[in-house]
Amino acid sequence: xxxxxxxxxxxxxxxxxxxxxxxxxxxxxxxxxxxxxxxxxxxxxxxxxxxxxxxxxxxxxxxxxxxxxxxxxxxxxxxxxxxxxxxxxxxxxxxxxxxxxxxxxxxxxxxxxxxxxxxxxxxxxxxxxxxxxxxxxxxxxxxxxxxxxxxxxxxxxxxxxxxxxxxxxxxxxxxxxxxxxxxxxxxxxxxxxxxxxxxxxxxxxxxxxxxxxxxxxxxxxxxxxxxxxxxxxxxxxxxxxxxxxxxxxxxxxxxxxxxxxxxxxxxxxxxxxxxx
Numbered sequence: 001x002x003x004x005x006x007x008x009x010x011x012x013x014x015x016x017x018x019x020x021x022x023x024x025x026x027x028x029x030x031x032x033x034x035x036x037x038x039x040x041x042x043x044x045x046x047x048x049x050x051x052x053x054x055x056x057x058x059x060x061x062x063x064x065x066x067x068x069x070x071x072x073x074x075x076x077x078x079x080x081x082x083x084x085x086x087x088x089x090x091x092x093x094x095x096x097x098x099x100x101x102x103x104x105x106x107x108x109x110x111x112x113x114x115x116x117x118x119x120x121x122x123x124x125x126x127x128x129x130x131x132x133x134x135x136x137x138x139x140x141x142x143x144x145x146x147x148x149x150x151x152x153x154x155x156x157x158x159x160x161x162x163x164x165x166x167x168x169x170x171x172x173x174x175x176x177x178x179x180x181x182x183x184x185x186x187x188x189x190x191x192x193x194x195x196x197x198x199x200x201x202x203x204x205x206x207x208x209x210x211x212x213x214x215x216x217x218x219x220x221x222x223x224x225x226x227x228x229x230x231x232x233x234x235x236x237x238x239x240x241x242x243x244x245x246x247x248x249x250x251x252x253x254x255x256x257x258x259x260x261x262x263x264x265x266x267x268x269x270x271x272x273x274x275x276x
Contacts, residue, residue, distance in 0.1 A: 001045060001061070003033030009047075011061050027061055035077040039084065043118055046086045048074035054088050054098065058118045064140045068098045107146040114146045122153055126172060133172045135162065143189040145196075147228065150177075152191035157183050161191065161209055178209040188226055193233040195252060199226050204238070206252050217250055217257055224267050241267025 002010045007030060011023040031051035038045045038059075046067065048054050054067040054077060072091040079086055084100040106115035111127045122135040122144060135153070143154040151162040151174055163177040180196070188199035195214070196207040201222055206215040222243040229237045231251075238250045245263040247270055 001036055001038075001059075003029070003036055003047065003049070005032045007032060009033065009061055024061070034073065034075050037077045037079045037086075039079050040081050046077045046079055046088075048077040048088055052090075054086060054096070056100065058120055060118065060120070060138075062118075062120045062138055062140075064119050067100060068096055070094060070096060105141060105144050107144045107151075109146045109148065112146055114144050114151060116141045116144060122151070124151065124172060124174065126170065129170055131170075131172050133174065135174060143186075145189045145191040147191045148193065148230075150191045150193065152189060152196060154184070154189055157181065159184070159189075159196065161196075180207070180209070180211040182211055187223075190226070190228045190238075192228070192236045192252065195234070195236075197226075197228065197238065197252070199223060204240070204250065215252065215255060217255070219248075219257070220244070221246070225270050227270055227272070229272070239270050239272055241270040243267075 007028060009027040009029050012020040013023050014020050032049050033047055034049040036045055036047050043059050045057050046054055047057055050073050052072060052074060053069050054074060056064045056067050058064060067086055070090040074088050074090050076089040077086060086098045086100060088096045112124060113127055114122055114124045117123050119140055120137055123132060125132045137153060137155060139155040141153055141155060145152040149164045149166040153160050159180040160176055161178040162174040164174050165171040184198060186198040186200055190197040194209060198205040198207060203216060203218045205213055208214050219242060223240060224243055225241040227239040229239055231237050235251060235253050240248045240250060243266045245265055245267060246259060247261040247267060248257040249260050250257045
């Protein structure tokens with residue numbers, strides 16, 4: 001990885017310790033890079049410079065986000081080799097320390113497990129056949145949801161829904177099915193056969209794959225846990241545990257939640273068996 005003062009970022013593959021082969025095209029940064037520091041395993045790096053920001057990138061040169069900002073040029077950035085702490089020193093003599101936490105983003109439905117890799121790729125694993133496929137999104141992945149033949153991936157500015165053949169239980173050739181060009185800041189994301197479910201602090205929204213809001217449920221208290229349940233297409237349901245101890249069942253084709261249980265303490269987790 002090389003940053004230059006023509007505001008470019010270049011990636012190289014070193015072969016035999018002698019020859020450097022360019023990988024892809026140069027990236028326009030929009031600022032002069034002054035320091036690049038890799039994380040211990042080499043999957044991520046911190047960069048800083050004339051933009052007065054500490055930014056996080058993956059090893060493929062994809063910008064993941066801003067870690068921190070300073071009042072002047074940042075001349076030096078260093079990653080602690082034993083943890084994910086980033087130190088930065090500015091032109092005005094200031095030093096900052098930032099702790100980076102990389103949460104696990106994943107989804108599971110029966111024998112299919114999907115998880116985030118390098119924060120920009122999705123790995124889907126079939127737990128029975130042990131086959132794996134990779135989807136390169138080339139953008140920061142915020143959330144992943146999987147259900148039957150559907151896979152939803154939320155990026156910074158859009159949500160992409162992928163699909164496989166519903167007739168073949170072992171099909172792993174995921175193809176882009178629909179795209180919703182909306183920036184949505186939700187706490188949880190779920191996908192069903194024809195809808196997305198967005199969970200916020202006290203409300204749940206149902207979006208069609210066209211991006212149209214079809215239904216909304218506003219609850220009296222904070223939502224603590226949501227369990228998606230299978231069902232006929234366009235009639236799937238959710239099991240919702242709340243802060244006030246209520247457990248509700250929501251059918252996505254019904255605007256009224258159904259009370260199931262009410263206890264005196266907040267709900268942390270909730271599940272239901274096949275025989276209810």
